Amino acid sequence: MGISPELFLNLLVSNGTDYFTGVPDSLLKSFCSLLINSPNHITAVNEGAAVALASGYHLATGKVPLVYMQNSGIGNAVNPLLSLADPDVYRIPMLLLIGWRGEPGVKDEPQHIKQGKVTCALFEAMNIPYLILAETEEEVKKQIDFCFAHIKKENSPFVLIARKDFFTQNNIDSPLDAGAEMSREEAIETIITSSLSDEIFVSTTGMASRELYELREKHNMSRQSDFLTVGSMGHASSIALGIALEKKQKNITCIDGDGAALMHLGSIAAVGNLKPANFRHIVLNNASHDSVGGQPTIADNLDFPGIAFAAGYDYVFFVKNKDELKQVLNQKTRPQFIEVKVRKGNRKNLGRPSSGPKENKEAFMRFLAAT
Numbered sequence: 001m002g003i004s005p006e007l008f009l010n011l012l013v014s015n016g017t018d019y020f021t022g023v024p025d026s027l028l029k030s031f032c033s034l035l036i037n038s039p040n041h042i043t044a045v046n047e048g049a050a051v052a053l054a055s056g057y058h059l060a061t062g063k064v065p066l067v068y069m070q071n072s073g074i075g076n077a078v079n080p081l082l083s084l085a086d087p088d089v090y091r092i093p094m095l096l097l098i099g100w101r102g103e104p105g106v107k108d109e110p111q112h113i114k115q116g117k118v119t120c121a122l123f124e125a126m127n128i129p130y131l132i133l134a135e136t137e138e139e140v141k142k143q144i145d146f147c148f149a150h151i152k153k154e155n156s157p158f159v160l161i162a163r164k165d166f167f168t169q170n171n172i173d174s175p176l177d178a179g180a181e182m183s184r185e186e187a188i189e190t191i192i193t194s195s196l197s198d199e200i201f202v203s204t205t206g207m208a209s210r211e212l213y214e215l216r217e218k219h220n221m222s223r224q225s226d227f228l229t230v231g232s233m234g235h236a237s238s239i240a241l242g243i244a245l246e247k248k249q250k251n252i253t254c255i256d257g258d259g260a261a262l263m264h265l266g267s268i269a270a271v272g273n274l275k276p277a278n279f280r281h282i283v284l285n286n287a288s289h290d291s292v293g294g295q296p297t298i299a300d301n302l303d304f305p306g307i308a309f310a311a312g313y314d315y316v317f318f319v320k321n322k323d324e325l326k327q328v329l330n331q332k333t334r335p336q337f338i339e340v341k342v343r344k345g346n347r348k349n350l351g352r353p354s355s356g357p358k359e360n361k362e363a364f365m366r367f368l369a370a371t
Contacts, residue, residue: 002168003133003140005031011141012066015148017095019057021050022068023263027099027162029293030170032068036295043295046234046263047073051080054094064151068097070292071119071161072112072231076263082126087156095147096159100132106164110357111205111231123159130159133166181321184284184342185211185350188255190322191282193219194329195253198371202227202240203255206291207346208284212255213353224367228353228360234263237271237281243368244276250371251278251334258285258299265307271335272312279335281308286344294344308337 008031012018021042024032035041044050047069054065069077077096085092102108102116123130129150131143147158182190188211192201203209209228216223227243229236240254261268261283271279287300305316313335317328320341328338353360 002165003135003137005034005167005170007137008140008167009034011144012095015064015144017064017066019054019061019063019065020068021053021057021065022097023047023050023070023073024289024292024295025068025070025073025099025101026292027070027101027164028068028097028167029295030167031097032293032295033170043289043297045265045298047076048078048080051077051085051094055080055084055090055092058092058094064093064095064148066095066097068099070099071101072115072233074098074115074119074122078122078126081128081157085157086126087154091155092157093151093155094157095151096128096157098130098159098161100161100163103163109230109352119161128157128159130161132161132163135166180286180341180343182325182340182342183345184208184286184290185215185346186322187284187325187340187342188212189215189219190325191253191255191329192216192221194326196251197221198225198250200225200227200243200247200250200252200368201255202236202243202252203229204236204257204260205229205231205233206257206260207350208255208257210350210352211346214351223360224363226360227364228357230353230357234260234267236260237267238264240281241267241271241274241276241279244279245274247368247371248276248278251280252276253280253282256281256283257290258283258287258302258304259289259297261304262297262299262302268308268313268337269311272308272310275312275314275335277334280338281313281336282338282340284340284342286342288344290344290346304339305337313337 019040020035021044050067054067057065102112203212237254244252285299288294309316315333316337318339319325
């Protein structure tokens with residue numbers, strides 16, 4: 001059946017929590033959709049930043065904030081949880097709502113399996129108390145009462161873990177985009193059909209990698225030169241940089257997303273500092289976390305090419321249609337940064353890779369070894 005996100009939100013507010021920050025998760029989609037227009041809500045660039053934002057809010061108000069995230073983001077949050085909010089340091093209270101991807105016994109994508117197995121163990125190792133949210137309203141009310149009583153007594157973080165289908169779905173849609181001319185898939189298709197056959201691609205997690213995989217089949221292209229980063233959100237450009245520095249004779253393209261690029265924005269500075277002459281970084285910007293529900297990012301208000309140029313990229317571009325993209329792709333000078341404005345959404349019949357991560361890695365490494 002699931003729990004109404006409106007009920008859950010009201011329970012939080014009735015206990016004094018009316019400030020929310022985090023990184024969206026598909027399991028929390030209907031809850032996050034309630035927060036989009038709230039004046040007390042901030043979509044954070046990564047989960048560690050969310051914990052820090054929440055800490056600042058508590059310091060300024062004395063109130064208990066809520067931080068939400070997918071369990072894959074726990075790693076980003078560990079540092080501020082242990083060196084800032086922990087009772088042995090500043091003892092900052094907050095409530096964490098965690099979507100449990102990869103829960104043992106529940107079918108999920110391969111990148112979530114390990115994280116799902118160790119989710120509870122991670123909080124036990126950090127000595128952060130947690131509850132797995134129940135299936136009935138009555139039990140959930142009791143759990144929330146318990147966690148707030150604990151927070152009030154101990155003045156420290158507490159975690160609530162939400163299983164798949166914990167929340168019922170609501171009818172609130174994420175905001176529509178501004179009407180970009182290209183879809184993300186059209187942009188990727190233009191990129192791969194305009195690139196040389198030996199270009200090496202590293203694609204970010206989510207829909208972009210799935211679309212790249214299917215487009216290769218559509219055009220009868222080999223997939224061996226593609227590394228599909230199915231997890232590790234925000235790290236695709238660093239993976240691509242690591243390859244580019246070792247394979248200087250080959251051209252490397254990172255296909256990134258705006259939410260992923262924002263998550264670890266410092267990676268842009270690393271490329272700009274090292275200036276690999278074979279590196280091309282393409283950010284497909286739809287100003288949303290498209291793979292987990294379409295919640296907005298702050299990328300609509302950001303000058304990505306300006307940031308890249310200031311960081312040291314020698315050639316930066318902004319494009320908004322296929323003709324402009326094709327023209328820029330013909331530019332041979334690198335390191336190159338291209339921001340491409342794209343629409344939100346994807347094909348309803350978009351599939352998933354039939355090969356697993358290990359198979360992808362091994363084929364990719366064989367290709368690199370032969371070049």
